[in-house]
Amino acid sequence: MKVNYKEITIVTVCPICGHANEIAVNEADYWNWKDGTAYAQDAFPYLSAEEREMFISGICPACWDGIFSNEEDKNPDEDYDNCDYEIGYDPYMGCFTDDC
Numbered sequence: 001m002k003v004n005y006k007e008i009t010i011v012t013v014c015p016i017c018g019h020a021n022e023i024a025v026n027e028a029d030y031w032n033w034k035d036g037t038a039y040a041q042d043a044f045p046y047l048s049a050e051e052r053e054m055f056i057s058g059i060c061p062a063c064w065d066g067i068f069s070n071e072e073d074k075n076p077d078e079d080y081d082n083c084d085y086e087i088g089y090d091p092y093m094g095c096f097t098d099d100c
Helices: 027-034 049-056 061-068
Strands: 008-013 020-025
Touching: 008 027, 008 049, 020 027, 020 049, 049 061
Parallel strands: none
Antiparallel strands: 008 020
């Protein structure tokens, strides 16, 4: 049985809100995914689907829900305290679009 020691921490930045997320993974698993040897779900079975999505697209769970949920599923009273997906972070410029 393979033991998944979480040896390294990878930081992903949400391209929408700019929130940085730290994800601890096994180094060999990371390089298998990065080199294209394994899909994220195969390389990181010990991570949640949300954590794997942050590896693939960088999008944080709050932005994912805000962007891809149906209008009828949205609660108008819902508070996105941990993510302001309307501001928009430009990872190439390194700033929020209002500040660039």
